[in-house]
Amino acid sequence: MNESQVIAGCISGDPDSFRTLYELHKRRVYSLCLRMVHNSAEAEDLTQEAFMQVFRKIGTFRGDSAFSTWIHRLTVNIVLMRIRKKGLDQVSLDHESDDTQKLPKQQYGSNDIHLRGLVDRITLEKAIAELPKGYKTVFVLHDIEGYRHNEIAKLIGCSVGNSKSQLFKARLKLRSYLMHQKPKLKNKQTEASSLRKYVSNSPKQ
Amino acid sequence: MNCIDIQEALSSWLDQSLDNVQVEKLDRHMETCPDCSNFFKDLKIIRQSTHLLNPIEPPQKIWRDLQLQLLSEAHIQPGSQESFWVRYLPKGFPTLKSAWGTAILGLFLISSSFLLYDWLPEPHLEPTFTGLMSHEEVLIKELKKAESNYQLAINALRLGTQRRLESLDPTLAQVFKDNLATMDYYLNECKQAIKNSPQNPLAHRYLLAAYQKKVELMQTVLTSDSLL
Numbered sequence: 441m442n443e444s445q446v447i448a449g450c451i452s453g454d455p456d457s458f459r460t461l462y463e464l465h466k467r468r469v470y471s472l473c474l475r476m477v478h479n480s481a482e483a484e485d486l487t488q489e490a491f492m493q494v495f496r497k498i499g500t501f502r503g504d505s506a507f508s509t510w511i512h513r514l515t516v517n518i519v520l521m522r523i524r525k526k527g528l529d530q531v532s533l534d535h536e537s538d539d540t541q542k543l544p545k546q547q548y549g550s551n552d553i554h555l556r557g558l559v560d561r562i563t564l565e566k567a568i569a570e571l572p573k574g575y576k577t578v579f580v581l582h583d584i585e586g587y588r589h590n591e592i593a594k595l596i597g598c599s600v601g602n603s604k605s606q607l608f609k610a611r612l613k614l615r616s617y618l619m620h621q622k623p624k625l626k627n628k629q630t631e632a633s634s635l636r637k638y639v640s641n642s643p644k645q
Numbered sequence: 646m647n648c649i650d651i652q653e654a655l656s657s658w659l660d661q662s663l664d665n666v667q668v669e670k671l672d673r674h675m676e677t678c679p680d681c682s683n684f685f686k687d688l689k690i691i692r693q694s695t696h697l698l699n700p701i702e703p704p705q706k707i708w709r710d711l712q713l714q715l716l717s718e719a720h721i722q723p724g725s726q727e728s729f730w731v732r733y734l735p736k737g738f739p740t741l742k743s744a745w746g747t748a749i750l751g752l753f754l755i756s757s758s759f760l761l762y763d764w765l766p767e768p769h770l771e772p773t774f775t776g777l778m779s780h781e782e783v784l785i786k787e788l789k790k791a792e793s794n795y796q797l798a799i800n801a802l803r804l805g806t807q808r809r810l811e812s813l814d815p816t817l818a819q820v821f822k823d824n825l826a827t828m829d830y831y832l833n834e835c836k837q838a839i840k841n842s843p844q845n846p847l848a849h850r851y852l853l854a855a856y857q858k859k860v861e862l863m864q865t866v867l868t869s870d871s872l873l
Binding site for chain 2: 466467468470474480483488491492557558559561582583589604605607611612615
């Protein structure tokens with residue numbers, strides 16, 4: 441079935457079409473919800489709500505944008521509404537705080553403190569989850585979901601400049617969090633090399 | 646411009662929204678400022694790592710709950726919802742395959758039983774040292790001999806079949822196991838029928854047919870070439 445057939449099927453109440461639509465978009469919708477709220481129960485609830493809205497409003501889809509974009513935007517709106525409702529945006533999106541001034545100097549990176557190599561998925565997901573809600577929203581929308589600043593500004597009701605500033609702060613925080621993970625990695629490397637030495641020095645049986 | 650401003654500009658540069666003059670300024674600064682240079686390298690690493698994040702698979706219960714909600718809001722009709730097999734059995738379970746396999750096997754068994762009834766030759770009535778036996782008694786004696794031969798064959802094939810199943814693709818192996826289990830069920834039913842009426846040749850014929858099918862199935866398993 442092509443996309444227009446699936447949409448037509450959903451409008452006419454065909455259960456296979458609903459299933460097809462769900463299977464095509466479930467991962468992206470759920471990932472967005474989970475990364476924005478970092479709570480699996482909440483993310484499941486939001487995913488269900490998003491798809492219900494899709495099925496209710498599918499008759500209004502006019503084809504101005506790609507269908508996936510339409511679903512995605514709908515999902516973002518639902519998630520943001522939930523975040524606002526629960527008062528979860530702890531960092532006001534309109535307020536440009538000067539917390540960068542308060543960051544310790546080492547966060548700007550001295551010569552020998554920087555990330556080496558790609559960050560593993562689990563550590564990165566954890567770091568993103570640690571971000572304050574306002575920073576997380578902009579970071580997820582921009583760096584993961586690919587929205588531009590003017591789109592984010594419209595979605596969350598702030599200025600483009602504010603969106604850029606929030607993104608910068610999110611990246612600073614992420615970097616700071618990931619650099620603090622480094623000592624653990626260093627210890628693991630030390631342990632691994634100690635183990636290798638032990639094995640090579642052990643008498644062979 | 647201090648380093649904070651530079652780093653904010655570098656963050657924007659990552660999104661490719663600066664003009665050449667600004668880019669040149671930043672390059673010149675990074676040549677003399679290792680902090681900002683490291684910061685920019687780290688931003689690129691974070692960005693690259695972020696792009697490698699995959700979409701996350703949602704739990705299956707979301708679809709089940711969605712279906713209920715779609716039904717309650719009458720977006721779909723109750724009669725037209727997905728079949729029992731897909732809804733309640735785990736994904737990947739070879740439901741249709743095993744269902745068809747069992748149905749075809751069952752049909753084959755029943756029809757071959759009727760055919761066997763017609764094909765089995767009428768036994769010769771021969772006097773034995775134990776005296777004259779009735780036609781039915783002789784027939785049942787012959788049928789029991791055939792049953793024990795089949796049992797011997799099944800025992801001989803059992804170990805080989807088990808080993809073969811272990812080497813097969815798990816999905817295919819499961820289909821075979823299900824069909825073997827179905828055959829065992831029919832065998833037990835036939836044996837029960839014989840217990841209830843031991844002098845009924847028809848019950849013995851059914852049992853023979855079931856044994857025959859089981860042996861054929863075990864042979865199919867042994868000659869199957871879909872390996873892990």
